[in-house]
Amino acid sequence: MTTTDLHRLTGAYALHALSGEETAAFERHLAGCEACAQEAAELSATAARLGLAVAVSPPGALRERVLRRIGSVRQQPPDGADPARPGRVRPRGRMLSRWALAACLAAAAAFGGTAVWQHQRAEDATREARRARQATDEIAAVLAAPDARARAASFGDGSTGTVVVSRSRDQAVFVVAGMPHPARGKVYQLWFDEDGAMRSAGLMDPGRTDQAVLLRGAVDGASGMGVTVEPAGGSERPTSAPLALLSFPA
Incomplete structure (x- = not known):
């Protein structure tokens, strides 16, 4: 088919x-x-x-x-x-x-x-x-957005990610390609990086390897974002080392 x-x-x-x-x-x-x-x-x-x-x-x-x-x-x-x-x-x-x-x-x-x-x-x-x-x-x-700025990175597993930030909208989007499926019972969670303190920005769809995700919440004072593997449903704080860390474009 x-x-x-x-x-x-x-x-x-x-x-x-x-x-x-x-x-x-x-x-x-x-x-x-x-x-x-x-x-x-x-x-x-x-x-x-x-x-x-x-x-x-x-x-x-x-x-x-x-x-x-x-x-x-x-x-x-x-x-x-x-x-x-x-x-x-x-x-x-x-x-x-x-x-x-x-x-x-x-x-x-x-x-x-x-x-x-x-x-x-x-x-x-x-x-x-x-x-x-x-x-x-x-x-x-x-x-x-007219002020949208992007920063791309390649991850160790062969996947690539790009974060796009619009300061005027106070929002960010994470676009990823080739992300492996997480293990059963796990999910990728996104985080705002605020000088080393992580604030949850939502979950990725575990069934998709290519996706664009709107980070939940305002960019506010965050300097970057991270991705961790968490139990299904997400965590209040990261429970694993970040798979990826991207600083926001200036």
Whole structure:
């Protein structure tokens, strides 16, 4: 499957119409393609909203009717025995009707639960797409700022990194290429270097080797930035020696 083919699978992925092998290949592609990741998130949100739009809410009185009916029907004795006539088996009709009532109640609850799940999924996908779009816009604004200055460095593992700083926006962006995936349960964390004191600037995406990351927080008085390997979720303070240290351009 070529890269061009993968770019065309966002719609099928959003509708869960891919095979297991295709899904795995496409999700590997998503890790390095921000455009496809955003499009897939937006299509998933749209699909979920369409599903919610055609869902039919059960009548408001359904639950009350079912509960009244259940309360008026005597509980079926074990093995279908009729307590009024020992040794005689009661006809199965009432037992079947009880199962039908229970099935109706379960179906109504499941139907409502499905609609809620679809709605929640749509909201989550929409929020994720909105965050991704906002981050992309902020990164583009820093890179395009008239006072943007850059400093590049090569790291020992063969990867390269560039930090771009806009003093007028008080923001910085870290662009990295060829960064190895961190070990399982680990993540790369970015830091502002303030005269040797490190202030957290956010986490990198552990699934991507090439990425541009907006450093979280103001540049303020920081003189540079660093990258460390931390437990998943990040740390309040660095727990390992920096993999890289870059001073900010003057």
